[in-house]
Amino acid sequence: MNKTQHTPSVKWLARTLHIAAVLALLACSSCSRIDEEGKVLRLPLRADDPKSLDPVQGSTVYDNKATCQVYETLVQYKYLIRPPELEPLLLSEMPTISEDRLTYHFKLKPGVLFHDDPCFPDGKGRELVTDDVFYSWKRMADNGNNPKSWWLLKDTIKGFDEYREQQNAAVEAQTGSFDYDAPVAGMQKINDHEFRVILKQPVQRFMWVLAMFQTAIVPREAVEKYGDRFGRHPVGTGPFTLAEEDWRPGQRMVFYKNPSYHPCYYPTEHMPSDVAAGWTKDAGKRLPLVDRLEFQFFVQDQPMWLSFRTGKIDYTQVPDEYFDEAFLKRTKQLRPKLVREGITTQNVELLDFIFRGFNMEDELLGGYGEKQKKLRQAISLAIDLDEFNEAFYSGINTVYDGPIPPGLEGFPPDGKADVSYRGPNLERARQLLAEAGYPEGKGLPRIEFYTSSGRNNVEQTELLKRQLGKINVEINAQIVEFSTLIEKVHNKKAPFFGFAWGSDYPDAENNLALFYSPNAAPGSNSFNYSRPEYDRLYEQIRSMPPSPERTELYIKMRDMVIEDTPYTGSMGRTRFYLINPWLKNFKVTEDFYNWPKYLDVTQRGVYPSEN
Structure with missing residues (x-):
């Protein structure tokens, strides 16, 4: 069925349901962005479900979006800077690199705590240390974890491929278990907060890989306590936490602000155009800016579009079949009705x-x-x-x-x-x-x-x-x-x-x-x-x-x-987004996905056109 045949019926149904949904919404206090529990983000995730929040088992953009709310990497992308640049996240500073591009010297940020969880003594999250970094990377080498992204570190770190081969061979031959304490020549601990990584050869992408969610740092205690449940019971250092009961497969995930999140602040570094867009007003504020984050799952685009048009989610990617409903086709300008509602638009050319x-x-x-x-x-x-x-x-x-x-x-x-x-x-x-x-x-x-x-x-x-x-x-x-x-x-x-x-x-x-x-x-x-x-x-x-x-x-x-x-x-694709007026600081990107910690919301009001 082509677009000409398909689109009119979809638009007619969308408009019909929109009228009824708006009436229900105006009487619905649950759609507020500020409630007794604080500020709430409600964001769409266009999939049936992430299948695991175990970083080494993740491979899709949907795994990425969810995982990086609870887990963190050594470095991250600067939120407001284009083209992309890296900055420290779990590090206190960017690593120093030897002249031959083989040796990297890392310093961990002190005082970074894992989430409070029963896997730790007295349920209190402990400090992240060098051993956690090496353990997390070694999990990518363990075939027993069903890792999806070993290719990211393959042929990269001195002795790591040999370690992987030896440990997996011992497991397969039933002569031993996978030994996470066995040394890797290119992973050298200096102390609990400093370490060196020695590469086999210069690898241009190495620092980019360290910003990818698959290399996020996890605590050994959680992996060993929860076993097969670990992918549904995340314990990280990230800005939000997720309890198992708050992940409803096929429906939504509800994350809560991490009360012990290490000091991270809204960026002061920005592009010149960010000032007029209002993306610099929160510079210097401690992150995250909201108290709760909800991902709502949408396999089909029509429910997502209707949820946006009735104010139940804060932004939407514009589904292809609704493009003409959002934009004037010739100019690609936002339709006047949406402008009157305070809705704004951004687009981004995807890699x-x-x-x-x-x-x-x-x-x-x-x-x-x-x-x-x-x-x-x-x-x-x-x-x-x-x-x-x-x-x-x-x-x-x-x-x-x-x-x-x-x-x-x-x-x-x-x-x-x-x-x-x-x-x-x-x-x-x-x-x-x-x-x-x-x-x-x-x-x-x-x-x-x-x-x-x-x-x-x-x-x-x-x-x-x-x-x-x-x-x-x-x-x-x-x-x-x-x-x-x-x-x-x-x-x-x-x-x-x-x-x-x-x-x-x-x-x-x-x-x-x-x-x-x-x-x-x-x-x-x-x-x-x-x-x-x-x-x-x-x-x-x-x-x-x-x-x-x-x-x-x-x-x-x-x-x-x-x-x-x-x-x-x-x-x-060039992806077009529509943003509801109460969502603040949203600078669209699909190069990375830990940006919900930078977002803020104000109290939802009634659409001007609905008065």
Whole structure:
């Protein structure tokens, strides 16, 4: 079903329900942002549920959003500064780095306490120390934890890969348990608040990785006390706490202000435009600024949109099918009715890689022979991304070749690479399909395609079916919850699948890591792509500082991936947000997610247009 057919009925229902919901809301004191328990943030999370708040088991943006409210990393992004820069969080200062870029000297911030919890003597949270850092990182090496992000530290710290291999081998051979106290050559404790980390080679991304939620610091006592429950019973140092009973799967999570949160303050460093936007008024205030944070889960976009329009959540990302209801299509300006209500808007161009991927280990779609490659190329050439962009994204996405999104080195000029299999080119698609052994699609089995059930993915899948049908390629759509989709991909059970990757840090090396063979599923290489020449180039670039020479290698690797076609794509979104007038200090970003601690709310009032 295309947008023209789908949108009017959705808008009619939205407007009808809006009238009734507003009347109920005006009599509903529970929607207040300030109550007997203090200030309350109510924010949307567009997923069915985070599956675990154990940092080493997290892999999705939804895991990230929830986990970093309770756990913290050594460094964080500066909230108001663009482009992104790092600053200390659990450190007292940024580390000193040796001239050869191999040795990092860290100093922990004194007085940082873990949340009060029964895992500690007398239930009082103890101080974070060096041993906690090393223990937390070692958990990423323990296969028994089902870690999703070992690739972040693989081939990085001296002796760490050897430690991982030895400890897991002992467990598998049943000759011992995983020994967290065994030394790692590159992790050197100086005292409880100082340590050194020695790298195997210079790794350009190392400091960016230390800002990622997967490297957050956890206490050993909590892991050992709660075992399998640890992922639902977080004990961190973060600005908020979460009790198990306050996590209602499929509904919401309720976090409370951490009364023992270490001194952190609203930033004084800012961009010139932040003053006029009102984002500097709370400079110097101690964080967090609210008393309670509620994440409400939305698998479908319509309930999220209605919750925003009835004041039940503080902001919303604008769902694609509601774009015309929020903005004047020609100018992209906010509609006057929303302006009168005090609603404001922001947008951000995402470091975004929207794709449909192939499992390169699949018997039908995988492989590196000419026939297998031509089959994938034919499928790619049949897909019209511009039609997807117009039908589902109001034409505001950037369509481009390769896996490197706009804004990063290696992005092709105007989005068009010298090597390209971007459709639509049905004549060439049919030719390649015949050369792959399936003339006019004859003999080609129906392809299993997995995507998530949220947003407008049902309609997008119907368009995908129609486009591929033009070359007689049939897909069998499996539309599942996002968590199930990721599980299928991690287990290599999805032959053809679709989702998006947001760059973890502003360097194309992060996107190119998606095709490095040691990162195969359940790592970030969901395509299970494996090409030795590509791996050698990746191992070269990961130690190179930014330079024209490194960018040239990025381009070479980009074009190599395009030629092998382990995915079809790409698109990058510009995300539009609407913000209710009582939400303060919200400077939109999707580069990091610990920003709720900077937000504030005032008492909710009645919309001006509803008087």
